[in-house]
Structure formats: structure tokens, C-alpha cells
Amino acid sequence: MTDRVVRATTVLAVRRGDRVAMGADGQVTMGDTVVKGTATKVRTLKGGRILAGFAGGVADAFTLFEKLEEKLERFPGNLTRACVELAKDWRTDRYLRRLDALLLVADHAHLFMVSGDGNVLEPDEEVAAIGSGGSYALAAARALRSRTELAPKEIVTDALQIAAAICIYTNSEIRVLELDAAQVEESADEDGETKR
DSSP states (O other): OOOOOOOOOOOEEEEEEEEEEEEEOOOOEEETEEESSSSOEEETEEEEEEEEEEEEEHHHHHHHHHHHHHHHSSSSSHHHHHHHHHHHOOOOTGGGGOOEEEEEEHHHHHHHHEEESSOEEEEEEHHHESTTTTHHHHHHHHHHHHOOOOOOOHHHHHHHHHHHHTTTTOSSEEEEEEEHHHHHHHHHHHHTOOOO
């Protein structure tokens, strides 16, 4: 039987210094068919202070984004706590635990991979990837980060292009978002929240 689940794949995040970038390809597949080539899988949350991306079931991921935004409202300024609370709900809630997706979430200080089995992982090397082409993008990004002085946005773009050349579920319609500490402070000033 053909897998009819709609999936969106290959998201990569890289941190270097006070800058972090997150990007994704645009391909969405249903079973073995490409149904969309220009999907948006990364977005900003909390007025541009948080980057989030997903791999897996599209509707499931949007539900998780909504839940994450609720947790960020409940625990403002504490991304770690918001991600942990989301993972706890995701694992224990009867409805949420059926959701099939993975999330990457980053702010100026943290980078997390969040899954439905209760894991909230912060990578040692400040590089994380999810989705079908994630292992290819991760390997390329680690090599680029350790061997070059490229900025995070450039590393993400180049690594996703490499993954697209290898993984059949990843295309080269790449969208990359970037966040740095200066942007975070400016947006905090504008909406009246306390600066870090």
C-alpha cells in the first residue's frame, strides 16, 4: 500500500557566535509523488526572536507550532522551558501523541530538536537537522562549519544544496531565515519586553 501521508523534509539550523540560521527545502511529498516544490517549512515566532522549522506531517507540524506558541506565551523569554513543556504534552496528551513531525527551534542562545517521544535535544556542535535529507545536510554543515569561516546563513544554504543533490525527498528551492543577538535586542525594545 502506498504511503499517502503528506510529508515535508530537510530542515537545517546552524549557530556560530551570536548568529543562528535555519533553512529548509521546499519539497512536499505524498508517498512517492512530489505534490509541492515551494513549501515554507521555516518561520519566525515571537516577533522574529525565535526560528522554528518542521519535518514530517504538514498539518501535524502546524498544530505543534500553535502549541509551541502557546508555551512561549506561558513562559516568555524561556525557550528551554517552553520546548520541554511542549515535549511533555506531546508525549502524554492523547491527541498530540499521534502527531507525526519533528521540530527544530532556535533563539539567540539555544538550538533544540523537539520530538513526540519526549526528547528535547540541544546538539553539542550547534548544528541540527531533521527530515529525510537531514543526515546529508547535517554532515555537510558540520564540515563547512569546522573547515570554513562561512556565516551560518551561508553554511545552511550550501549544506541544503548538497543534501538536495543526494536526497530524492529534498529539492533546491531553499528558504533560509537568520537571527542575531542585535535583532533580538531591537525587537525586544520595540515590544517593551525586557532585554536579556
